[in-house]
Amino acid sequence: MTQQIAERRPRLNRDRVLQAAVALADEVGIGPLSMRRLAQELDVVPMALYKHVANKEELLDGMVDVVIGEIDPPVAGADWKSMVRLRVLSARRVLQRHQWARRVLETRTNPTPAVLGYMDSFIGMFFAGGFSVDLTHHVMHAIGSRMWGFTQELFDATATSDGDAPAPVAPEVQAAMYQEMSANYPNVLQVATAASHDDGSVVGSGCDDQFEFEFALDLLLDGIERLHQLQWVSSEHPSL
Amino acid sequence: MTQQIAERRPRLNRDRVLQAAVALADEVGIGPLSMRRLAQELDVVPMALYKHVANKEELLDGMVDVVIGEIDPPVAGADWKSMVRLRVLSARRVLQRHQWARRVLETRTNPTPAVLGYMDSFIGMFFAGGFSVDLTHHVMHAIGSRMWGFTQELFDATATSDGDAPAPVAPEVQAAMYQEMSANYPNVLQVATAASHDDGSVVGSGCDDQFEFEFALDLLLDGIERLHQLQWVSSEHPSL
DNA sequence: CCTTTGAGGTGTACGACGTACACCTATCTG
DNA sequence: CAGATAGGTGTACGTCGTACACCTCAAAGG
Numbered sequence: 001m002t003q004q005i006a007e008r009r010p011r012l013n014r015d016r017v018l019q020a021a022v023a024l025a026d027e028v029g030i031g032p033l034s035m036r037r038l039a040q041e042l043d044v045v046p047m048a049l050y051k052h053v054a055n056k057e058e059l060l061d062g063m064v065d066v067v068i069g070e071i072d073p074p075v076a077g078a079d080w081k082s083m084v085r086l087r088v089l090s091a092r093r094v095l096q097r098h099q100w101a102r103r104v105l106e107t108r109t110n111p112t113p114a115v116l117g118y119m120d121s122f123i124g125m126f127f128a129g130g131f132s133v134d135l136t137h138h139v140m141h142a143i144g145s146r147m148w149g150f151t152q153e154l155f156d157a158t159a160t161s162d163g164d165a166p167a168p169v170a171p172e173v174q175a176a177m178y179q180e181m182s183a184n185y186p187n188v189l190q191v192a193t194a195a196s197h198d199d200g201s202v203v204g205s206g207c208d209d210q211f212e213f214e215f216a217l218d219l220l221l222d223g224i225e226r227l228h229q230l231q232w233v234s235s236e237h238p239s240l
Numbered sequence: 241m242t243q244q245i246a247e248r249r250p251r252l253n254r255d256r257v258l259q260a261a262v263a264l265a266d267e268v269g270i271g272p273l274s275m276r277r278l279a280q281e282l283d284v285v286p287m288a289l290y291k292h293v294a295n296k297e298e299l300l301d302g303m304v305d306v307v308i309g310e311i312d313p314p315v316a317g318a319d320w321k322s323m324v325r326l327r328v329l330s331a332r333r334v335l336q337r338h339q340w341a342r343r344v345l346e347t348r349t350n351p352t353p354a355v356l357g358y359m360d361s362f363i364g365m366f367f368a369g370g371f372s373v374d375l376t377h378h379v380m381h382a383i384g385s386r387m388w389g390f391t392q393e394l395f396d397a398t399a400t401s402d403g404d405a406p407a408p409v410a411p412e413v414q415a416a417m418y419q420e421m422s423a424n425y426p427n428v429l430q431v432a433t434a435a436s437h438d439d440g441s442v443v444g445s446g447c448d449d450q451f452e453f454e455f456a457l458d459l460l461l462d463g464i465e466r467l468h469q470l471q472w473v474s475s476e477h478p479s480l
Numbered sequence: 481c482c483t484t485t486g487a488g489g490t491g492t493a494c495g496a497c498g499t500a501c502a503c504c505t506a507t508c509t510g
Numbered sequence: 511c512a513g514a515t516a517g518g519t520g521t522a523c524g525t526c527g528t529a530c531a532c533c534t535c536a537a538a539g540g
Contacts, residue, residue: 011506011507011517011518012517012518014515025496034497034498035497035498035499036496036497036498043520044518045518045519045520046498046499047499047500047501047518047519047520048517048518048519050498050499050500051516051517051518052517054375055498056498056499081461081465083460084266084461085457088457089454089457092453102390102391103346105345106343106346106390107343116402129468130468131451131468132471132473134474134475135464135467135468135472135473135474136472138474139464139467142460142464143388143460143464144390145385145386146385146457147452147458149341149385149390149391150342150346150389150390150391151386151389151390167509197431211474213332213386214329215474216386216460217325217328217329217386219459219460219463219464220383220386220456220459220460220463221321221324221325222463223459223460223462223463224379224382224383224459225321227375227379227459228369228370228371228375231372232375232454233374233375234374234375234378234451235367235374251488251489251536252488252489274525274526274527275526275527275528276525276526276527284490285489285491286527286528287489287490287491287492287528287530288488288490289530290487290527290528291487291488291489292488295527296527296528297529373517389489
């Protein structure tokens, strides 16, 4: 009789927790997704979740990773433009499927390995297309905000988003980060270091946000001007 | 002795509440901004706030209005491109000053009059520049997501953002909305109705999100392609 | 001048929330 | 079979938004 009525519930694990969280958020939205509600869904007491995720923030990190994992890998053997285009559209489809994801992604304060990996592979598409590190950097900002649906500070480790002072990073920690980056995310590292030559930090954004903003803005305005001059109308859906 | 020690605190009103809320959010961030904390700042008991704001959502609406009000009006007598450019940059400066504003703006489910007024005047700049209603519509989407820092659903009344079913709108209410719109926001109305010809609703977005997305994406990709072909480098900061 | 009234401010209370901490109990290892 | 340890439980605390009943005080009417 030690066996409970339901001999099901095959023991929780981190993955089942994340999957359930994603499913629940898809169903009811991110607002009503509470630890208690999620626990209930898994037929478990709230505190049980904390054996698999450190806290709610880490749960959200994990959910983001699940979502990122759903974005298609780059299609092989195409020109950079169609590769990038398809991948951005794939990302859009995923974020559309999980409406809450954009909002959550936006609140992540530092990128998970899955996000870094995605960025790295994305940057790789530009490199393969013969882009300079410099242009790739600016372009990632411009495309990134379209792809994610918000202007990102994903790399800006200095933004704690709650106004606390940025924790100073010890040199040896920074060195370790560098090792990690160069082993796993060489493209990200290349872009990041090139962008922060005037800044001491390896991980800080170190780039000129104002410039990035105007870069993308002018890209848009120039494109718009061209369409205006051409008397472009959408009903014909011509190539831009 | 009925007079309290401090004869100051010149009686609360909605405006003082909003100003204090904005100042507090600027200082400590949006996370720690609670009704209780705000009340404390105003030297008042939490429930006192509810005499001036219906609830926290309405407080946030009011805060957004304060922020929107800080964006510069269009400069007179310039071409559309510089007018738009300056105004977007002004909006950016404001959102930069109030870091929390972007996140809050994003969670607003329907636009306040201040936001509608701003949109209306923004659309007006394109109309004055000779843009068609059609092109203006697409361009507002593309520029909008750059200006606000996120891809907007500001007009999408069907998105309750917590997954609830969209409340059906009675015909007479819809008629009243129409009156209101045509009186105060004629430009918005024009763009909205043109965009939703296939949709019955006046206020629903009714436009093809996928198309808007690809429109802006291709605008970017084409611009990027041009830069790539020109071997553009940022260090020289040439005009794009 | 006194009374009435209603807007503005108070106090208490409730049901959410995230999660610390001490505890129990399966399951696996030696 | 014994002991360890990963997984699950129960209770409790401090936070949040806000409903509801109450008080108070400035202005207005007799």
